[in-house]
Amino acid sequence: xxxxxxxxxxxxxxxxxxxxxxxxxxxxxxxxxxxxxxxxxxxxxxxxxxxxxxxxxxxxxxxxxxxxxxxxxxxxxxxxxxxxxxxxxxxxxxxxxxxxxxxxxxxxxxxxxxxxxxxxxxxxxxxxxxxxxxxxxxxxxxxxxxxxxxxxxxxxxxxxxxxxxxxxxxxxxxxxxxxxxxxxxxxxxxxxxxxxxxxxxxxxxxxxxxxxxxxxxxxxxxxxxxxxxxxxxxxxxxxxxxxxxxxxxxxxxxxxxxxxxxxxxxxxxxxxxxxxxxxxxxxxx
Numbered sequence: 001x002x003x004x005x006x007x008x009x010x011x012x013x014x015x016x017x018x019x020x021x022x023x024x025x026x027x028x029x030x031x032x033x034x035x036x037x038x039x040x041x042x043x044x045x046x047x048x049x050x051x052x053x054x055x056x057x058x059x060x061x062x063x064x065x066x067x068x069x070x071x072x073x074x075x076x077x078x079x080x081x082x083x084x085x086x087x088x089x090x091x092x093x094x095x096x097x098x099x100x101x102x103x104x105x106x107x108x109x110x111x112x113x114x115x116x117x118x119x120x121x122x123x124x125x126x127x128x129x130x131x132x133x134x135x136x137x138x139x140x141x142x143x144x145x146x147x148x149x150x151x152x153x154x155x156x157x158x159x160x161x162x163x164x165x166x167x168x169x170x171x172x173x174x175x176x177x178x179x180x181x182x183x184x185x186x187x188x189x190x191x192x193x194x195x196x197x198x199x200x201x202x203x204x205x206x207x208x209x210x211x212x213x214x215x216x217x218x219x220x221x222x223x224x225x226x227x228x229x230x231x232x233x234x235x236x237x238x239x240x241x242x243x244x245x246x247x248x249x250x251x252x253x254x255x256x257x258x259x260x261x262x263x264x265x266x267x268x269x270x271x272x273x274x275x276x277x278x279x280x281x282x283x284x285x
Contacts, residue, residue, distance in 0.1 A: 036093060037053040052109060
């Protein structure tokens with residue numbers, strides 16, 4: 001049950017309820033992927049929009065299968081009224097709806113989709129284990145098997161995306177260089193900002209240069225996730241740095257290095273929160 005954020009609050013009592021839950025889960029995933037695809041399209045990220053559109057279409061196909069199964073066995077389409085309890089969260093966009101699109105990649109999008117399908121598999125496995133009748137258990141096991149098949153397909157797509165991205169020239173990903181780049185972008189903004197905001201931006205710039213100096217002397221190693229070319233946007237770079245520090249924190253085993261990167265992550269997250277909130281106002285003409 002570790003894949004699920006919380007244990008289901010109830011158990012499935014009928015096939016009607018099971019189909020209603022399955023339909024609701026597939027419909028949410030299809031809708032959320034479609035929303036992200038629309039955002040990618042608006043922001044000019046057509047290749048990523050295609051990935052999310054395909055994910056949405058796949059989920060709609062899964063939904064159609066559930067509807068046909070319900071009609072064949074129950075004589076009716078799934079009805080949300082059969083759901084008697086709050087479902088656990090099985091879909092997580094992992095920030096894709098708010099992350100700067102230029103920092104996403106097909107590999108990252110597919111990795112998120114894999115984890116969503118794995119959570120759905122865990123959910124149906126739980127339902128099967130706690131089924132009150134053999135027919136509910138068998139149906140839940142079939143659902144779990146379907147989700148496992150989706151996981152396998154998405155994993156293959158993710159491997160293709162990984163190798164495709166590895167074959168491309170990588171954007172600048174050295175953390176010290178990124179901190180310096182952020183500082184260089186913040187300096188001219190600070191010069192034009194009102195006094196209070198100027199102090200904050202100057203502090204962020206000085207802090208970034210301090211991080212860059214420390215990282216140049218004692219680098220932090222992170223995974224080689226491709227993000228394409230890094231945009232000249234301070235908020236996007238701040239977000240990338242926060243992601244990279246958190247990623248390093250998940251993989252480091254040396255306690256001293258872990259402590260360093262956790263401090264960097266904490267600082268980067270606080271910096272990102274302020275830039276997201278206040279920088280758009282300062283950048284307006």
